[in-house]
Amino acid sequence: MIKIHTALFVILMLISAVKVDNIQQNQGTLSQEFAQAPVKHQLSYIDKKDSQMVIPAFSEGRHQPKVKMLSTSTEKKPSEFKQKKKVKSETTSSNDKVRYSNEEIDLLSRLVHAEAKGESFAGKKAVASVVLNRVEHGSFPDSIRGVIYQRNAFQPVTDGSIHDKADQESIKAVKQVAKEHDRTTKAIYFYNPKTATDDWIRSRKIVERIGRHVFAV
Structure with missing residues (x-):
């Protein structure tokens, strides 16, 4: 029995020695294969040291999305400090009427009375109209007194x-x-074509x- 156990x-x-030898041979072969094979594994950014990290740059040829920067500053822009100009509306209604003083009305009434004595009411109004048309015309003084004098x-x-006192019809017409x-x-x-002696006034339209009276421009 002892001899049988010893033989086993x-x-x-012997079997164990053969397996160990085969394992060592296989390890040597694998080491040579890894040494000859190209390295395909690269360390990740986490594995690398700071000196070894190379972050890829954005490609200039590709369109990169624009990122809108949000400002957290509470400072106002200079334009916000500018106050808006207050524009005063100066509109004149077409219904607004020019106001004349009592002295102007009296002076014009006396002129109408003197110039259109014996004329119709329309004739008196026409003489007063000529004076006011001159006041508004650029070639004449801009007041009733200026035009008359x-x-x-x-x-x-x-x-x-x-200087003669105006009658009521002349005042009403004015x-x-x-x-x-x-x-x-x-x-x-x-002008009165029967009494006018000025050739220039007769040339007016x-x-x-x-x-x-004849009325012209």
Whole structure:
């Protein structure tokens, strides 16, 4: 029995020696294969040291999405400090009427009375209209007094009849033209063709005739 056990033990030892030798041979072969094979594994960014890390740059040829930067600053832009200019609306309604003083109304009434004595109500309104048309015209003074007292403009100023008191019809005609803006004519000249001696005034374009007067521009 002892001889049989001894023989089995020897056989097992030989088998173990053969396996160990085969394992060592296989390990040597694997080491040579790994040494010859190309390295395909690269360390990840976590495995590498800081000096070994190379972060790939964005490609300039590719379109990169734009990132909108959100500002956390509470500072206001300079434009926000600028105050908006207050624009005052200066609109003039077409219904607004020019106001004339009582002195101007009285002066114009006396001129109408002197110039259109014996004329119809429309004729008196036309004379008053000529004076106000001149006030608004760029070639004449911009006030009733300035227009009436312009040199050699009206005969009543020269002969003094401008100082005569106006009758009620002349006052009414002036108020209707001045306050109600009811102009009878757009003319800026008028004259009596029977008594006028100035050739220049006769050369003006006639727009209408009322009574003894001719009205022109």
